[in-house]
Every structure is written in C-alpha cells, then in structure tokens.
Amino acid sequence: MLTFAIVGKTNVGKTTLFNAATLLNAEISNYPFTTKEPNFGTAYVCDICVCQELGVEDNPQNSACIEGWRYIPVRIIDVPGLLKDAWTGRGLGNRFLSAIGQADALIHVVDASGSIDEEGNISRPGSGNPVQDVMDIEMEMELWICHIIERNKQQITRDSDKKNIEEALTKTLTGIKTRTPQVIQALKLSDLEEKPISRWRPEETLDFSHNLLPIIKPTLLMANKMDLPIADDNLEKLIDYYSHALVAASSAEAELALRLADKSGLIEYSPGQEKFRVIDEAKLTIEQKKAIDYIEQRVLYKFMRTGIQQALNTLAFKLLKMNMVYPVSDEAKYSDNHGNILPDVHLMHDDATPIDLARTVHSRLAENYILAVDARTGLRLPKDYALRHRDIVKIMTQKRAKSR
Ligand SMILES: Nc1nc2c(ncn2[C@@H]2O[C@H](COP(=O)(O)OP(=O)(O)OP(=O)(O)O)[C@@H](O)[C@H]2O)c(=O)[nH]1
Ligand SMILES: [Mg+2]
Known part of the structure; x- marks a missing residue:
C-alpha cells in the first residue's frame, strides 16, 4: 500500500x-x-470513478465509491x-x-x-x-x-568493487525505499558518477x-x-x-x-x-x-x-504519477468471478505494464499470465503497454489460474 x-x-x-x-x-x-x-493510520486518495462513464452500479471491495468518486486507501504516518x-x-x-x-x-x-x-x-x-x-x-x-x-x-566501497557504485549505494539505501534508477539520477546531478566512493569528500556525500x-x-x-x-x-x-x-x-x-x-x-x-x-x-x-x-x-x-x-x-x-487501474475477470460485465462490478482499483505507477498489474493483484496471476485485454474496447494490450489512468483491464491466464 x-x-x-x-x-x-x-x-x-x-x-x-x-x-x-x-x-x-x-x-x-x-x-x-x-x-x-x-501514529499510523489509513487515509484515502480519490478521483472520479469509471462507474459514471460506464453507467453501471459498482460493488467496490478494496476501495469505496461515494457519489461517483472512488476512494482508495493509503497508509499515513504522523x-x-x-x-x-x-x-x-x-x-x-x-x-x-x-x-x-x-x-x-x-x-x-x-x-x-x-x-x-x-x-x-x-x-x-x-x-x-x-x-x-x-x-x-x-x-x-x-x-x-x-x-x-x-x-x-x-x-559500499567493497560492494562497488564487485558490482558498480549505483548498485552498491542502492543496497545500502534500500531500507529507505531507494531504487537504482533514483541513485543514478542523483549521482548525475551531483557529478559523482565516475568518482569512487572512497574518495568522496563529506560535502560531496551531503550534496x-x-x-x-x-x-x-x-x-x-x-x-x-x-x-x-x-x-x-x-x-x-x-x-x-x-x-x-x-x-x-x-x-x-x-x-x-x-x-x-x-x-x-x-x-x-x-x-x-x-x-x-x-x-x-x-x-x-x-x-x-x-x-x-x-x-x-x-x-x-x-x-x-x-x-x-x-x-x-x-x-x-x-x-x-500513480494511475487508477481496475482489474476485472469478465470484461463484458466489468465484474469479478462473483459478479461484483468494478470490485477493485489499484494505484499503478506511470511505467507499469499489465504484468505489473497482475503481480499487484496476486503473484499467481502474474505467473500464469497469458495476455491482457482492454475491457472498454475488447482489444488485446501489448505486453509492454504502459497502463493509463482509469484503464479497465482483464488479465487472461492459463486454465488453472484464477483471475481474481
Ligand atoms: N488556527 C489553526 N490552528 C491549527 C491548525 N492546525 C493545527 N492547529 C493548532 O496547532 C496546534 C498544534 O497542533 P498539533 O496537530 O498538535 O501539531 P503537531 O505538529 O502534531 O505538534 P507535535 O506533535 O507537538 O510535533 C494545536 O493547538 C492545533 O489546534 C489550523 O489549520 N489553524
Ligand atoms: Mg503531533
């Protein structure tokens, strides 16, 4: 979350x-x-729900729909x-x-x-x-x-001898939610891409x-x-x-x-x-x-x-840059296997693909992934399709996998 x-x-x-x-x-x-x-609690982010545009009455399961607005829970720390x-x-x-x-x-x-x-x-x-x-x-x-x-x-010096500086730094900073592309971006901004970390001056580390x-x-x-x-x-x-x-x-x-x-x-x-x-x-x-x-x-x-x-x-x-994406099992009814209409919505990052969505719903869904379909048009989505805000997606899996 x-x-x-x-x-x-x-x-x-x-x-x-x-x-x-x-x-x-x-x-x-x-x-x-x-x-x-x-203090730890749950707050909500919201945007207009797709139920209005589709003219359906939804049955939200992982979120709430209030007067046509979909509210998605997020964790909040004071x-x-x-x-x-x-x-x-x-x-x-x-x-x-x-x-x-x-x-x-x-x-x-x-x-x-x-x-x-x-x-x-x-x-x-x-x-x-x-x-x-x-x-x-x-x-x-x-x-x-x-x-x-x-x-x-x-x-970090020992690790960067074996791999490279960006991965060594990411390993140390992973506990504060740092990813390698972010380290690369900061190294570039600080002009430290080529300099071994053992020679960084304290003011360079601060920069x-x-x-x-x-x-x-x-x-x-x-x-x-x-x-x-x-x-x-x-x-x-x-x-x-x-x-x-x-x-x-x-x-x-x-x-x-x-x-x-x-x-x-x-x-x-x-x-x-x-x-x-x-x-x-x-x-x-x-x-x-x-x-x-x-x-x-x-x-x-x-x-x-x-x-x-x-x-x-x-x-x-x-x-x-999160997008609200709705996974469904039945693309004609926009529902899950139990008939709940537009049951779930997930916040997916701008560069997320249908497989990332499958992984967010359930690891089994990603393992058995075959293809994804845009529920509005019925068209198949390319594997590297970048999911967009308000997309409704059906993930098709090998027979044994459940789609929700
Ligand atoms: N006028 C006004 N007062 C506010 C507002 N928000 C908070 N306060 C007041 O500011 C004071 C501090 O509020 P808290 O929410 O306890 O502040 P905090 O940042 O959590 O403080 P600490 O936990 O001590 O770090 C209280 O008297 C609040 O009533 C606001 O929007 N307007
Ligand atoms: Mg306080």
Whole structure:
C-alpha cells in the first residue's frame, strides 16, 4: 500500500492533519512535542470513478465509491516533530527518521502563520520564519541520508568493487525505499558518477544526499493554519521559494472540524468538496455556529477548500504519477468471478505494464499470465503497454489460474 509520512517542526499541525485525514483521535495540543511516537493510520486518495462513464452500479471491495468518486486507501504516518540535530539521534530523532524511511512520499507541514518560536512554542503570528523552518527540516533529512552513507562507506566501497557504485549505494539505501534508477539520477546531478566512493569528500556525500532526497521522497509542502492572519504573505514566500507545483495551502483544523461535524450528523460534507450543508440549523449550539462561520469566512470562501484531500491526491497522482487501474475477470460485465462490478482499483505507477498489474493483484496471476485485454474496447494490450489512468483491464491466464 502506498505510504505517506507527515513531517515538519513541532506544533505546526501534523497530528491535526493526520486526524482529519484518518479520523482517528491522536493527541493534539498547543504544547511543543505532543506526539512522542509515530501514529499510523489509513487515509484515502480519490478521483472520479469509471462507474459514471460506464453507467453501471459498482460493488467496490478494496476501495469505496461515494457519489461517483472512488476512494482508495493509503497508509499515513504522523511523525513526531523533528528537532535540530535529529539525525544524530537527538530527541529520538533516528527512530522518527526511520519512520520517514518507510514512506513513498512526504507531506511537509509548515506553520504558514509563522506563530511558532525557536523552541516550538506558539507565539505571536508573523514572528516565525516558515521558509527557514522548511529548510531546517530538509537539512535534518539530508544529514540523516548522508550519515547512513558515511557509516556504511567501507561496505559500499567493497560492494562497488564487485558490482558498480549505483548498485552498491542502492543496497545500502534500500531500507529507505531507494531504487537504482533514483541513485543514478542523483549521482548525475551531483557529478559523482565516475568518482569512487572512497574518495568522496563529506560535502560531496551531503550534496548527493541533497539531490537524492526529493527523488526518493517526493514532497508536498503544506502551508497550514491558512485561517490565521499573515499566512497569505508567508504562502507567497513559500511559493516563490519552492514553486507553485510543490506548495499547497491548508487549514487542518477546519478540515478536522468539518469531518467531525459530518461524522456526528450535524452537517453533510464529502472530503475534497468545497461545500457543506448544515442538516438542521436549530440543532447547532452557539459555539458550533461560530466555528462553522469561521470556517466559511476564513477558509472556504478564500481557498474554496480546506486543502487536505487535495494534498493527498496531488501526492498520489501528480508527484508519484500513480494511475487508477481496475482489474476485472469478465470484461463484458466489468465484474469479478462473483459478479461484483468494478470490485477493485489499484494505484499503478506511470511505467507499469499489465504484468505489473497482475503481480499487484496476486503473484499467481502474474505467473500464469497469458495476455491482457482492454475491457472498454475488447482489444488485446501489448505486453509492454504502459497502463493509463482509469484503464479497465482483464488479465487472461492459463486454465488453472484464477483471475481474481
Ligand atoms: N488556527 C489553526 N490552528 C491549527 C491548525 N492546525 C493545527 N492547529 C493548532 O496547532 C496546534 C498544534 O497542533 P498539533 O496537530 O498538535 O501539531 P503537531 O505538529 O502534531 O505538534 P507535535 O506533535 O507537538 O510535533 C494545536 O493547538 C492545533 O489546534 C489550523 O489549520 N489553524
Ligand atoms: Mg503531533
């Protein structure tokens, strides 16, 4: 399952975002370092389901279909706030960084209202420096990768004598989800392709780590607390510094409030939609009314959305380039062997082929693979066909294999 980690300084709203995305109840407070162990949960990424286009009523099994939108589960980790020098192990930093190692992509939350001081305490909005906050956390992650390489330098040197440097480095970094093409890309960017690792200077290892980090951990910056004053100015600064494509604006607190109100039946709200409906105005307390007004005025009218669902979708579909692919057994009915229509959907990487899809469904399906068919057209798909978003595919296997 795709895994996202939420990282950032203390008190920026990581756990609020985690709770909003998962609707679990992890502890939130305005004290620094509230979260002491990583929290694990399930969130969802979503896009329009193919059931609408096909005009069928589906029976989702591994996902959910709500009002024509298909929601696919992803794993989400709330990593406790990182301190300066976390990479040396300070404040359990190593343990938290290894939680980041498990992630396919990161949501880096930053307090856009600039209301966190150096020690992580909440202070006057505008007094902090969000751009610097982001750079500090990135530096900790780069130093962590750098340290893993430095610590294993002798082993990497021995391995690269036998094979080559990219495979030797991949072997050392595989625990933090690194693949060989990513190492090759970072070596190129750092101009270190030809240089034996035994002769790398510490600053060269750091430069390699700096180039590798965004490749192995695509990151969306989440400018949070956008409902507070000053946040607009800081959002501009973050966008100037990191580019539009990588910065999203959010109010985690607003999203959490809306999802909780929806759960308790006060309003009707689908995550990612820009509107909600109060079910019975008369049932709201004065406080609840005030909170809803605040969210409408400070968040929804301004940004059209609270930002959380959008961020999860951007990570999966834009930064990780995932496509939603529906495997079926009966291409005419779009169903599995039990008659469930469009039962499953899988997130497949941009370069995935039908055999990769077969492997994702079941290893037996891949072993007995004969060919794949596009369920919409009935046409056979070439073996090296790159699966596309919203494809519906039937995998044909040798007789004994089951197709689901
Ligand atoms: N105004 C506003 N406050 C927020 C928002 N998101 C979180 N907060 C508040 O910020 C404070 C810190 O939130 P947490 O979610 O505990 O922050 P954290 O990053 O998990 O903090 P640590 O676990 O201590 O590292 C709490 O008082 C939240 O209510 C938001 O979007 N707007
Ligand atoms: Mg927390």
